[in-house]
Amino acid sequence: MKINTSKINLNKVKRFYNSFLENGLPNRKKEDWKFTDLEKILNSNFDELEPLREKENYKMEAFLKFDHYYLISINGELVNYNLKLSDGSQDKKSTNLTKISSLNDHPIYSKILKSDDKKVSSDNINIDEMLSMNLAFTDRGYSFQIFKDLDKPLVIYNFFDEKLENKLISNSNLISISNSKVKIIELNIDKSKSNYFKNTFQKFQINESEVDYYFVNYNKSNGFNYTKNIIEINDSKSKFGSKLKYFIFGSGSKFRKDDYEIFLDGENSFAKINSAAILKKSQHHEIKTKMSHSEPNCESYQKIKNILLNDSKGIFQGKVLVSDRAQKTNAYQLSKGLILDDESEFSTKPELEIYADDVKCSHGSTSGNIDKDAVFYLMTRGLSKKEATKFIIKGFLNDVVSEIADHQVRELIENHLEENIKNEN
Amino acid sequence: MLKLKELKASIGEKSIIKGLNLEINPGEVHAIMGPNGSGKSTLANVLSGKDGYTVSGSLKFEDENLQEISIEERARKGIFLAFQYPLEIPGVNTSNFLKTSLNSIRKANGKKELDTISLIKLIKEKASELNIDEKFLSRQLNVGFSGGEKKKNEILQMKLLEPKLSILDETDSGLDIDALRIVADGVNSFKNKNNSFLIITHYQRLLDYIKPDFIHVLSDGKIVKTGCSDLAKELEKTGYKNFN
Ligand SMILES: Nc1ncnc2c1ncn2[C@@H]1O[C@H](COP(=O)(O)OP(=O)(O)OP(=O)(O)O)[C@@H](O)[C@H]1O
Ligand SMILES: [Mg+2]
Numbered sequence: 182m183k184i185n186t187s188k189i190n191l192n193k194v195k196r197f198y199n200s201f202l203e204n205g206l207p208n209r210k211k212e213d214w215k216f217t218d219l220e221k222i223l224n225s226n227f228d229e230l231e232p233l234r235e236k237e238n239y240k241m242e243a244f245l246k247f248d249h250y251y252l253i254s255i256n257g258e259l260v261n262y263n264l265k266l267s268d269g270s271q272d273k274k275s276t277n278l279t280k281i282s283s284l285n286d287h288p289i290y291s292k293i294l295k296s297d298d299k300k301v302s303s304d305n306i307n308i309d310e311m312l313s314m315n316l317a318f319t320d321r322g323y324s325f326q327i328f329k330d331l332d333k334p335l336v337i338y339n340f341f342d343e344k345l346e347n348k349l350i351s352n353s354n355l356i357s358i359s360n361s362k363v364k365i366i367e368l369n370i371d372k373s374k375s376n377y378f379k380n381t382f383q384k385f386q387i388n389e390s391e392v393d394y395y396f397v398n399y400n401k402s403n404g405f406n407y408t409k410n411i412i413e414i415n416d417s418k419s420k421f422g423s424k425l426k427y428f429i430f431g432s433g434s435k436f437r438k439d440d441y442e443i444f445l446d447g448e449n450s451f452a453k454i455n456s457a458a459i460l461k462k463s464q465h466h467e468i469k470t471k472m473s474h475s476e477p478n479c480e481s482y483q484k485i486k487n488i489l490l491n492d493s494k495g496i497f498q499g500k501v502l503v504s505d506r507a508q509k510t511n512a513y514q515l516s517k518g519l520i521l522d523d524e525s526e527f528s529t530k531p532e533l534e535i536y537a538d539d540v541k542c543s544h545g546s547t548s549g550n551i552d553k554d555a556v557f558y559l560m561t562r563g564l565s566k567k568e569a570t571k572f573i574i575k576g577f578l579n580d581v582v583s584e585i586a587d588h589q590v591r592e593l594i595e596n597h598l599e600e601n602i603k604n605e606n
Numbered sequence: 607m608l609k610l611k612e613l614k615a616s617i618g619e620k621s622i623i624k625g626l627n628l629e630i631n632p633g634e635v636h637a638i639m640g641p642n643g644s645g646k647s648t649l650a651n652v653l654s655g656k657d658g659y660t661v662s663g664s665l666k667f668e669d670e671n672l673q674e675i676s677i678e679e680r681a682r683k684g685i686f687l688a689f690q691y692p693l694e695i696p697g698v699n700t701s702n703f704l705k706t707s708l709n710s711i712r713k714a715n716g717k718k719e720l721d722t723i724s725l726i727k728l729i730k731e732k733a734s735e736l737n738i739d740e741k742f743l744s745r746q747l748n749v750g751f752s753g754g755e756k757k758k759n760e761i762l763q764m765k766l767l768e769p770k771l772s773i774l775d776e777t778d779s780g781l782d783i784d785a786l787r788i789v790a791d792g793v794n795s796f797k798n799k800n801n802s803f804l805i806i807t808h809y810q811r812l813l814d815y816i817k818p819d820f821i822h823v824l825s826d827g828k829i830v831k832t833g834c835s836d837l838a839k840e841l842e843k844t845g846y847k848n849f850n
Contacts, residue, residue, distance in 0.1 A: 552693070553657070554693055555693045555695055557654075557656050557657070557677065558689065558692070558693040558695070559695070559703075559707075560655075560676075560677040560678045560681070561654050561655075561677060561678075561680075561681050561686070561687050562681060562703075562707040562711075562763065562767070563678055563681040563682050563707050563710040563711040563714065563767070564678060564706065564707060564710055565678050565710075566677075566678070568706070568710070572695065572698050572703065572706075573695065573698070575697065575698070576695055576696050576697025576698040576746070576747075577696065577697055578697070579696075579697030579698075580696075580697060583697075
């Protein structure tokens, strides 16, 4: 596979482009890519990728039925938003309530572009091959800041249209939340008919805030997605600590690798990463996490649940790192795969690296087939095999779904999972 | 209602039921006793349609050939099995499951599906008859239930689904004295001239409460003796040694 750069100007980003050319795409010889040979996967799905340059600006509607703020992007480019608060105040008028902009003022992005370092260390960012590739081609994204509690959820609608065949989307987003309590729902709505590759770099800064974040792949998608998320949870003053609950619902994507580096940099911080997905038809999903505890009294929970069928692959690589300062850490990890046929696979690689002595850490991982006796049991109660299997599948994922506190969001997720269960077996 | 002729069932090379004859008419209560491993649960499984057995002989339920009928169809036609070891189904809400089960059976029998409110009312009513606390209904199906609670939950399902033939596989094992009485009352109040029972048990205690019309001794895959309620008392004294 090659990248067609004939139509783009690489002057400003030459060094990233060169570094990308030098290193190439990551393959399974790299520890971090052991289960996901990106080089091979992209080579077998694309002859050539062309960096997307067209920017669309047609109107797309926010469509969720409940009351919400929204932000809309098309193919990764911010096109519209509404953050009119219920009290009538608007983003621009009220002082620094929110600020939304496209890539141009993305502070981190411009900082990296300016710096000469290989590593922008203060920002926890390490410029690896995927980030070099991202920096070489990024031309879109959004950045927003929230400084005040939101009384309704904020929905980020990411639309992807039909014109993405063999395109490379490179985008960069920054979400910064301070002193607020917010719920954010990120929806990917995909109308693409053929393969494209999206390489996203995303950074979250969470300061003295409580954030519930839900990523939902809203429908079936032909996109191949790699997303690197850097999440910094800081807390300098408050004794309660910041809280992040991050849910990933990726069912329906052909390929995704969601890579999270979470930094618990403030005392008493809390982070939760939960995922539930149904993988089928040769889909390949990897969730990779690195949970870094660097301050005392923090808690982290990770729970990954995959249903697998039709030659699909689910992977969880989860690392927990506890520094010597981070006493009284609680860190838990659990991954489970429920495999419905002989061709599918669930792989996990948990890692603990602990330098403090007063910590509670655990990890567990299981994978197995559906319990035939359980199916029989339900069928003796009049349920068809399909219904019985569905009950068991939903029950298996319920562990994650039941942790969604907001009933509107829970309903959205239940429908999303239902759709993905229904369309198969 | 149920007619078994020369029923044989095996798993792989192992033959378990070795030519069994049994006829159960509407309104009758039959008990099956027999040593561990004699094939009692296997018989119950075969009647419910569980996969994995090679079955031969004739199995008729209301003159239909059971071998041609799937597991869920048998349930819908009125065969119910209270499991010796009810399964735990994580993440599945007990009352949701009961609702789905009841409605799928009603639907198959051409009855109107019940709405949620009537369902809940009905489920609560039956649960209270069995002294089952309502909080069990919002728990995950059988998950973390004690042995006795699981058994009571089976009887709750039986009472809700109103089967024609109820097969109770050691429902009495694991029940305390009071629960045994409640379960037996539950069965007796549900019993009428149209429905029948096949009660698998090791103890005559249950049979003191639910009077069987026939008691069969199953040994090594065959019914080796059939008698009336005195047979249970005799077995209690002498054990199965005369039948081996
Ligand atoms: N899947 C299987 N594979 C091999 N053997 C089996 C299987 N299932 C049952 N058996 C054997 O068949 C025989 C009958 O088992 P079954 O469970 O029907 O006995 P049971 O009469 O119900 O005993 P108990 O009183 O202990 O419940 C036993 O020897 C058992 O080990
Ligand atoms: Mg048994």
